[in-house]
Amino acid sequence: MAKYDIAISGGGPGGAYAAKTAAELGLRVVFFERARKSGEKNASGCGLGQRWWRDFPFIMDEIVELDSYREIHFCYFKITDSDDRLVTTISTAKTPKDDRRIQHKDHGYGMTGTSIYRSDLDPLLANLACNAGAELRTSTLITDVIKEKGRVCGLVTEKGEKIEADVVIGADGAHSLVAIASGIRKRWNKDQITLVPQLDFSCNEQRMDDVIGPAELVWFGPYCGAYQVNFRDGFHLGLGQWLDKWDTRPLDMVKRILKIPAFQAMCRSVDAELREYQVHLLPWMPHPGKSYGDGVLLVGDAGGFPCPLEGEGIWHACLTGRMAAETAAEAIAAGDVSEKALSAYERKWKQSAVGREYEFGQEYVNLWKNSAFDPEFMKKMVLFLGEVQSLNFPSPVFDWSDDHMKTFNDHLGHLLDLLPELSDFANHNIVPLGKGxxxxxxxxxxxxxxxxxxxxxxxxxxxxxxxxxxxxxxxxx
Ligand SMILES: Cc1cc2nc3c(=O)[nH]c(=O)nc-3n(C[C@H](O)[C@H](O)[C@H](O)COP(=O)(O)OP(=O)(O)OC[C@H]3O[C@@H](n4cnc5c(N)ncnc54)[C@H](O)[C@@H]3O)c2cc1C
Known part of the structure; x- marks a missing residue:
């Protein structure tokens, strides 16, 4: 039986980063990936937040050279009504203050996000681990854990091969066999996990630059809000819902966006062609679940770490991967890999930037669940956003339907009519965030x-x- 210090199930971001860290600490580490190469079985692409420039600058230097990279400065929210008409576009902002917040090589990267295909990103991360000395075994499905007197001490492959290790790390994503087989948790409850259908489109690169530029899009209306992540020569469109709320076929939910004329026009303008349909699971909960057991640690999606506000999870997977490997190394050095010793991992991530993500976890989940994921509520929200925008400069100046103060008062009156309808939402979902x-x-x-x-x-x-x-x-x- 092969023997390692650390054996990791999963060759995604969490597994790769845990493997890289363990190898750099001088440990003998192997990580297993069921796909032919890392990234093959993951959601097609992703957006990476600005803090990647702060926390992983050496990886960002490589990411910007990858084929599918698109630099992002803005996110535009396309607001559409029940008749699929475009009501308004609202946008994130950029200020000189942002540029001073995150610096890399004397450049400000405050509002600079990154879009990249996972087929580019995951192999890059896996290579970092291999270059550090970790062993990667692809096309290998892990089907069980080895346990001795209740302690997890290895992994079993689908061919029945047994891999012994002092510590096992479950980096096997939302479905995590390691989490369940080790007994740390059962399957996620339906209100802890979202199902995300996603369509991937190829596009004309030049047109993407001219028409879309450095931006992501979000389609907001009386449906589950849909994100559009834009890559160099393609984009993907996805939207999700908690499993306890699904009442239709996943594909039907995405089709709802496809028939919006503004979406179709955007597709025509960039020569978009559908190339892949996928459905994935994404844990989305106020706080991660239990992340350690006897001889075993969980990182990334396996531990339920994605951000409770907007479901970002790759940064969390890399950081928890790093902390899990560090904790495992300390425990192995001390000759104690018991559950008690490995509980240091939970203390570590709770005190880190990852832990701060869940300080308002319940409030964040409520905010999204009760707005963008509630089509009935979004009907009212669309009217509200339209009226707020119509009172904002320059809309009142360009409303020439009557004298300006009269049209202003018409809109203000309508906004005031809408407020009582939305006050419940504000009381339950916005006011609690005031304490932040x-x-x-x-x-x-x-x-x-x-x-x-x-x-x-x-x-x-x-x-x-x-x-x-x-x-x-x-x-x-
Ligand atoms: C549709 C969608 C869009 C998303 N968009 C973003 C985004 O824009 N930005 C962002 O930061 N996050 C995004 N996320 C979240 C992000 O994808 C995850 O949080 C992140 O990938 C977690 O990394 P991980 O390494 O923990 O798990 P994963 O990325 O899921 O990696 C797990 C790996 O383990 C392998 N594996 C699983 N089981 C086994 C097994 N039994 N044996 C061997 N190998 C196994 C899988 O093939 C996979 O490669 C998105 C998620 C979804 C579903």
Whole structure:
């Protein structure tokens, strides 16, 4: 029986990063991938957030050279109504402050995101591990764990080969056989996991540059919000829903977006052609589950680590992979790989940037679940967003249907009609996030309200209303 310090099931980002870290620490490590190469069986592509420039600059230097790379600076939300008409486009912003936040080689990368196909990214990460000395075995499905007196001490391949190891790391994604076979957890509950159908399109590269540029798109309307991640010469369109909420065939949910005229026009403008349909699972929960057991650790999706706000999970997989390998190395060196010793892993990730992701986990999940994932609610939200935009400069200036103050009042009246309908949503999903505003900013806002605004606003809105609304949001009431 082959014997390693660490055996890892899964050759995705979490497994590769755990393998790289373990090899760099001088351990004998093997990682197994069921596909012919890493990335072959994963969601077609991904967006990587700005913090990759901060946390993995040496990987970013290689990613920007990969074939499918597209640099991203904006995300445009295309808001459509029940008749599939485009109501408005809202966008993320970019300020000089962003550029100062994250620097790499004297460049500001504050709002610079990255889109890349997984068939490019995953092999890059796997190669980093192999170059560090890890052994990768592809086309190898892990079908079981080896246990001795309750302790996990190896993996079994589909051919029945047994691999012995001091510590096993489950980096085998949302389905994670290691998590279940080791007894750390059962299958995810249906309200902990989303099903994500996704369509991949090839496009004309020049047209993608001219028409879409450095942007991702989100289609927002009376359906489950759909993201469009744009690559050098293609894009993918996906949307998900928690398993306990599915009431239709996955493909029908994506088809809903395909019939939006603005989406079709965008496809025509970049010569988009459908090339692949996939369906994946993605854990989406307020907090990760239990991530350690006797002789075993879980990283990335296997541990339920994706971000509770928007489901990003590759950064989390790499960081938890690194922390799991470090914890395993310390435990092996100390000659104690018991559950108690490996619980250090949970303390480690809780105290890290990964742990901070779940501070508002429940609030984040509620926010998304009750808005973008609730088509009935989105019907009202679309009207609201349309009215807010119609009051924003420059819309009122360009509304020439009547005299300007009259049209302004028409829109303001409609917005006020909509507010009571949305107040429940705000009370339950926005107000609880007020406690995340820093004490310093709370005091500054409170100071402004008690200063000049307090004197002027009451002429328009009674002071007690301002105090109660702002106080509740700031958690001061
Ligand atoms: C449709 C979709 C879109 C997403 N978009 C983004 C995005 O834009 N940005 C982002 O950061 N995250 C995104 N995510 C989340 C992200 O894909 C995951 O969080 C991330 O891939 C987790 O990495 P991992 O290594 O833990 O698991 P995975 O990437 O799932 O890797 C697990 C690997 O293990 C292998 N494997 C599984 N079981 C076995 C077994 N029994 N034996 C051997 N090998 C096995 C698999 O083939 C796979 O290669 C998306 C997820 C989905 C589903």
């Amino acid at each position: 505003i820093s004490t310093e900013n709370r005091e500054r806002i409170a100071g402004m309200i008690s200063g000049s605004i307090k004197k002027k606003l009451p002429r328009i809105i009674p002071q007690r209303v301002i105090r109660s609304v702002v106080g509740r949001f700031l958690g001061l009431a």
